[in-house]
Amino acid sequence: MxxxxxxxxxxxxxxxxxxxxxxxxxxxxxxxxxxxxxxxxxxxxxxxxxxxxxxxxxxxxxxxxxxxxxxxxxxxxxxxxxxCSYIPQDFAVVDSMTVYENVEIPLLLAGVDAGVRRKKVMEVLEYVGLEEKASVKVGKLSGGEKQRVAIGRALVTTPxxxxxxxxxxxxxxxxxxxxxxxxxxxxxxxxxxxxxxxxxxxxxxxxxxxxxxxxxxxxxxxxxxx
Ligand SMILES: Nc1ncnc2c1ncn2[C@@H]1O[C@H](COP(=O)(O)OP(=O)(O)OP(=O)(O)O)[C@@H](O)[C@H]1O
Ligand SMILES: [Mg+2]
CATH class of the missing domain: 3.40.50.300 (P-loop containing nucleotide triphosphate hydrolases)
Structure with missing residues (x-):
């Protein structure tokens, strides 16, 4: 860069x-x-x-x-x-959506197939240590967990x-x-x-x-x- x-x-x-x-x-x-x-x-x-x-x-x-x-x-x-993925200062995660749905957003925008999306999202959630929270609404997470959702969402496209x-x-x-x-x-x-x-x-x-x-x-x- x-x-x-x-x-x-x-x-x-x-x-x-x-x-x-x-x-x-x-x-x-x-x-x-x-x-x-x-x-x-x-x-x-x-x-x-x-x-x-x-x-x-x-x-x-x-x-x-x-x-x-x-x-x-x-x-x-x-x-x-x-x-290039940008994680904003305020995370910009969507509180009303689950952890899984938040991390999936960039793949939906990129038109990635459902099967590949599922695999990638689960890999990333495991990587950031949130696989057990996949179906939890982000609004219920702690600050540290929200930060990891934001990192997962930024990482899922392997920038x-x-x-x-x-x-x-x-x-x-x-x-x-x-x-x-x-x-x-x-x-x-x-x-x-x-x-x-x-x-x-x-x-x-x-x-x-x-x-x-x-x-x-x-x-x-x-x-x-x-
Ligand atoms: N869109 C904008 N229009 C006008 N001024 C702006 C805009 N964005 C930032 N600024 C001004 O530019 C300066 C730098 O802002 P910036 O947000 O980049 O600082 P920062 O180092 O990230 O600060 P912080 O540590 O508080 O987040 C500030 O004085 C801010 O008010
Ligand atoms: Mg700033």
Whole structure:
């Protein structure tokens, strides 16, 4: 994954505020990268640009050979469903649906056959440790379990890149560590590139490489542990 000179600003009360100021970044296959930065530093904005949910004002994002600037809205939808999964800050799971149904959504969107869907969903539920909760409504789960539903839903399409926005923000420390370890398993088992953004610096101990986002500039603060 490659970002080259990515800029983004938002309009606020008639003036333009620069959030990202020339971001350059490389992430390799099978690497977990942690991006740390204070609230409002632009972490979510950066992930949304990589996820193809927001367009940069300038610069390039290249993932798995796709240059996002070259994709139209339909192309970006396919990209999000096949190449790059984004786990939003608030999980965005559907409380009124079961664990199974939540994880199945991306496969329904992709038009995958019923038999294959069932197999994949059950494999993923076992992987994230939720197979026994398959038929439980997500609204009844704990925060840590909801986070694992969101991870399962992101993983079910075996993406090349997994983006996690503050995945441990609502968890106690022991559950936060479990989630961090799950991301390390995912990169090992599927060679996924995992990008985690967090304002909790403690989480950086668990990633392969750390970066810091501050005042619109991204800096590497540790070398790859590859
Ligand atoms: N759609 C938008 N329109 C206008 N301003 C926006 C928009 N999205 C984000 N911003 C502004 O951009 C800045 C960065 O927001 P962003 O959500 O990327 O920060 P963050 O680092 O993820 O913060 P947090 O840690 O609180 O989640 C903030 O000042 C925010 O108000
Ligand atoms: Mg955010």
């Amino acid at each position: 490659l970002l080259r000179d990515v800029w983004k600003s938002y309009k606020y009360l008639g003036s333009s505020i620069s959030i990202l100021r020339g971001i350059n970044m490389i992430a390799y296959r099978g690497e977990v990268v942690g991006i740390h930065g204070p609230s409002g530093s632009g972490k979510t904005t950066l992930l949304k640009i990589i996820a193809g949910l927001e367009r940069p004002d300038k610069g390039e994002v290249i993932v798995d050979g796709y240059n996002l600037n070259m994709l139209d809205e339909y192309g970006l939808a396919l990209y999000r469903n096949n190449v 090349s890149v997994l983006l996690a926005d503050e995945p441990t923000a609502n968890l106690d420390w022991s559950n936060a560590i479990k989630v961090a370890e799950l991301f390390l398993d995912i990169k090992k088992d599927f060679s996924t590139t995992v990008i985690i953004v967090t304002h909790d610096a403690r989480l950086l101990e668990y990633v392969d490489r750390s970066m810091n986002l501050f005042e619109g500039v991204l800096k590497q603060i540790s070398s790859p542990k590859l």
